Amino acid sequence: MSAQTLHKVAGGSPGLPRHIAVIMDGNGRWAKKRGLPRTAGHSAGADSFRKAARYCQKLGIEYLTVYAFSTENWKRPADEVAGIMSLLERYLRQALRDLEKEKVRICIFGDLAPFAPELQKLCRECMERSSVYTGAQVNICLNYGGRDEIVRAAKRWAADGCPELDEDVFGGYMWGGSIPDPDLLIRPGGEMRISNFLLWELAYAEMYFSDVLWPDFDEREFDKAIAAYQHRNRRYGDVGENE
Numbered sequence: 001m002s003a004q005t006l007h008k009v010a011g012g013s014p015g016l017p018r019h020i021a022v023i024m025d026g027n028g029r030w031a032k033k034r035g036l037p038r039t040a041g042h043s044a045g046a047d048s049f050r051k052a053a054r055y056c057q058k059l060g061i062e063y064l065t066v067y068a069f070s071t072e073n074w075k076r077p078a079d080e081v082a083g084i085m086s087l088l089e090r091y092l093r094q095a096l097r098d099l100e101k102e103k104v105r106i107c108i109f110g111d112l113a114p115f116a117p118e119l120q121k122l123c124r125e126c127m128e129r130s131s132v133y134t135g136a137q138v139n140i141c142l143n144y145g146g147r148d149e150i151v152r153a154a155k156r157w158a159a160d161g162c163p164e165l166d167e168d169v170f171g172g173y174m175w176g177g178s179i180p181d182p183d184l185l186i187r188p189g190g191e192m193r194i195s196n197f198l199l200w201e202l203a204y205a206e207m208y209f210s211d212v213l214w215p216d217f218d219e220r221e222f223d224k225a226i227a228a229y230q231h232r233n234r235r236y237g238d239v240g241e242n243e
């Protein structure tokens, strides 16, 4: 579907989401169905993420935020964790090589301290060198937890001397700072829960759940999710235009 088609929506309906968040779920089951190790599923999931980032940029989605590794994912078998780390490293190295071609700002949300020094360095380099691009932004959540983010925000606010507080001020202490909240949360893989993802930021997001596994979540599936979003009536607690 073209950006133009997706922009054409009924009056009163939301247009194109500015910010899409994705829980990239189902990699393990995708691999199992094919008799492959779980890491092969994550590798297919990383490919799916690259394609999704390009497609969102093509459509004019300003922000894409993906859940790549949660604060709870450390409980997984060591070889699976190592596999995900090496995929991340490969992705970041490639992203650094392609920066000028892709022109995407890359941000990492999460505490990098437990990661290997080399991976931390790559994350910082990607964030610094891509910060000049303002057209599209990809946020990769690593060692990320929604509750952890809120607790850290509270600690940073306290360390700043407890300035006058409102929702905007407190939101500014989240990893994304002042970027707009996600309009649409997509969760492929058949589960219907938030799993400690962006608990503060998803307050008014529209939710889209799909049984399609993340490695199979292609452009057509994105089109379906965006089309579903465009048929929602976003009221933000109000009664809405047609009442």
Ligand code: FPP
Pocket (backbone or CB within 6 Å): 024, 025, 026, 027, 028, 029, 030, 042, 043, 045, 046, 049, 066, 067, 068, 069, 070, 073, 084, 087, 088, 091, 140, 189
């Ligand atoms: C959830 O699927 C997926 C993860 C915990 C890891 C996601 C990681 C990647 C897609 C690869 C690296 C990312 C980037 C940004 C390069 P699951 O394993 O829980 O799937 P299952 O529910 O089928 O077992």
